[in-house]
Amino acid sequence: MFDFDAVHWNTGxxxxxxxxxxxPLSSPExxxxxxxxxxxxxxxxxxxxxxxxxxxxxxREDGYKGVFHRYNATIExxxxxxxxxxxxxxxxxxxxxxxxKDILPxxxxxxxxxxxxxxxxxxxxxxxxxxxxxLGIAASEVNIEGFTLEAYS
Numbered sequence: 538m539f540d541f542d543a544v545h546w547n548t549g550x551x552x553x554x555x556x557x558x559x560x561p562l563s564s565p566e567x568x569x570x571x572x573x574x575x576x577x578x579x580x581x582x583x584x585x586x587x588x589x590x591x592x593x594x595x596x597r598e599d600g601y602k603g604v605f606h607r608y609n610a611t612i613e614x615x616x617x618x619x620x621x622x623x624x625x626x627x628x629x630x631x632x633x634x635x636x637x638k639d640i641l642p643x644x645x646x647x648x649x650x651x652x653x654x655x656x657x658x659x660x661x662x663x664x665x666x667x668x669x670x671x672l673g674i675a676a677s678e679v680n681i682e683g684f685t686l687e688a689y690s
Contacts (some may be wrong), residue, residue, distance in 0.1 A: 541586045543668050544579050548594030549619065550562025550649065553611045557604045561611055563604065568615060568633070569622040576626055587671040590623055591631040591664070592616040595638045608637075631667040633660070661680065 548571070552563035563571070572590075573608075579588055593616055596607045616634050623630075629676035638652070651660045668677045 540585050541583045543587045543589060544583050544593070545589040545591060545664060545668055546575065546579065547591040547593065547633070547656055548575065549612065549615055550596075550607065552565075553593065553607055553615050555606045555611075559682060561615070565618050566616070569618050572619050574624040576623055576628055587626070587627045587629065587668075589618065589631050589667055589671050591667075592619065592634040594633045594636075594649075594651075595640070597642070597648040629667065629671045631664065633663065636663050 549568075552568050553561045557563055576588065576590070579586070593612050595609050595612065598606075598608055601607060612634060620630065638661070640651070641655070644651055644653055644659050646652035646656060651657060665676050665679065669679060
């Protein structure tokens, strides 16, 4: 299929979103099954890749207003579901939830994202570190000079 060295993937924040006071958009059972299916599909498409699943990040609950909400307690529960769903695979885990649970407010661009220079460096450093660990290389060996997202989309 495709010859990639690593696939770092994540899902969850939309699954835990609550609209109009309803339960999360995905039931726990559906979430677990979809994670297993995604993991199998990644392995089918990228058979030689090291697979890394990133847990859902923490959110700033106080930023949600109106009918749309996310709660860290729910994110923690769904992250546990994800880890259980993937436990029988060799998928590595990047615990972004722990990495963001006590993040500095200036790293956040809103209640969910880290699109500030500080946040991007903090999150990117963690992702790079985990991917390099999975590949058995030092982060200093990775050349990101001239990197453009468009070249990898």
